[in-house]
Amino acid sequence: MVEYMxxxxxxxxxxxxxxxxxxxxxxxxxxxxxxxxxAAPFSISLAAASKHIKVLEGAGLVRxxxxxxxxxxxxxxxxxxxxxxxxxxxxxFWRGRIDVLEALLLAEDAAKGVDTQPRKTETKx
Amino acid sequence: MVEYMxxxxxxxxxxxxxxxxxxxxxxxxxxxxxxxxxAAPFSISLAAASKHIKVLEGAGLVRxxxxxxxxxxxxxxxxxxxxxxxxxxxxxFWRGRIDVLEALLLAEDAAKGVDTQPRKTETKx
DNA sequence: GCGATATTCAACAACATGGTTGAATATATG
DNA sequence: CATATATTCAACCATGTTGTTGAATATCGC
Numbered sequence: 001m002v003e004y005m006x007x008x009x010x011x012x013x014x015x016x017x018x019x020x021x022x023x024x025x026x027x028x029x030x031x032x033x034x035x036x037x038x039a040a041p042f043s044i045s046l047a048a049a050s051k052h053i054k055v056l057e058g059a060g061l062v063r064x065x066x067x068x069x070x071x072x073x074x075x076x077x078x079x080x081x082x083x084x085x086x087x088x089x090x091x092x093f094w095r096g097r098i099d100v101l102e103a104l105l106l107a108e109d110a111a112k113g114v115d116t117q118p119r120k121t122e123t124k125x
Numbered sequence: 126m127v128e129y130m131x132x133x134x135x136x137x138x139x140x141x142x143x144x145x146x147x148x149x150x151x152x153x154x155x156x157x158x159x160x161x162x163x164a165a166p167f168s169i170s171l172a173a174a175s176k177h178i179k180v181l182e183g184a185g186l187v188r189x190x191x192x193x194x195x196x197x198x199x200x201x202x203x204x205x206x207x208x209x210x211x212x213x214x215x216x217x218f219w220r221g222r223i224d225v226l227e228a229l230l231l232a233e234d235a236a237k238g239v240d241t242q243p244r245k246t247e248t249k250x
Numbered sequence: 251g252c253g254a255t256a257t258t259c260a261a262c263a264a265c266a267t268g269g270t271t272g273a274a275t276a277t278a279t280g
Numbered sequence: 281c282a283t284a285t286a287t288t289c290a291a292c293c294a295t296g297t298t299g300t301t302g303a304a305t306a307t308c309g310c
Binding site: 078 | 143
Binding site for chain 3: 159160161171172175191193194195196
């Protein structure tokens with residue numbers, strides 16, 4: 001069950017990690033699209049687009065209905081739910097981060113008697 | 126700017142698409158960890174763990190502070206924010222699961238900060 | 251200085267990814 | 281039926297990912 005969830009998250013996050021695939025999903029959010037229509041905006045072969053769509057299908061984000069020679073694709077955003085939930089677990093960290101971290105740093109510095117610089121949201125790297 | 130955002134999303138989603146890396150983040154959510162500590166739960170070499178951490182760093186999800194011979198890692202969940210926001214656009218699709226119009230209304234409400242909890246965990250598809 | 255500790259680096263291997271092209275399949279249409 | 285359309289399949293290639301091992305680097309503690 002946990003394993004299953006892990007695989008699911010792997011597939012969803014992997015599918016979303018490609019800009020072409022994200023654009024396809026965005027396109028699909030406006031309605032059904034044929035494979036050819038999904039491929040059109042990109043300068044890649046139809047076969048390449050077909051593979052992207054298969055990745056999306058594999059993650060459950062796209063479902064396909066074969067109507068004659070045309071393959072009609074439509075969005076199924078539900079698998080994103082799991083991804084969102086996983087991330088939501090961390091929401092507190094980027095929300096509270098500034099206050100909590102700042103407080104800790106200030107406290108540390110103060111304890112050390114180091115000069116206390118407001119230390120912007122941090123950006124160093 | 127859009128390109129930059131795309132690259133950022135690529136990196137974040139890719140970083141999250143691996144179960145080892147997700148487990149490391151989960152570990153880090155409990156506090157700072159050394160590279161060795163992050164590696165310990167997994168049956169992979171230290172070098173392999175080091176690479177995973179570099180991927181997380183590359184996505185901005187982990188920051189490292191070298192303290193002597195020890196590299197102290199800590200979570201920076203902020204980059205997930207962009208991922209969440211991207212996904213949030215699709216939330217209406219798995220929640221409402223109806224026609225686009227209704228989905229758009231829900232999205233608008235959400236954007237206004239209105240409490241959009243239709244309850245019902247929803248599972249139907 | 252020496253040896254233990256913490257971590258990276260470099261080289262390699264296996265497999266995945268994303269792209270190509272050309273042929274194959276299936277279906278619509280005149 | 282013959283041809284155009286919609287799409288996949290198979291083979292191939294270049295690159296990226298994930299893992300390994302062994303050596304290198306840097307630091308700590310005696």
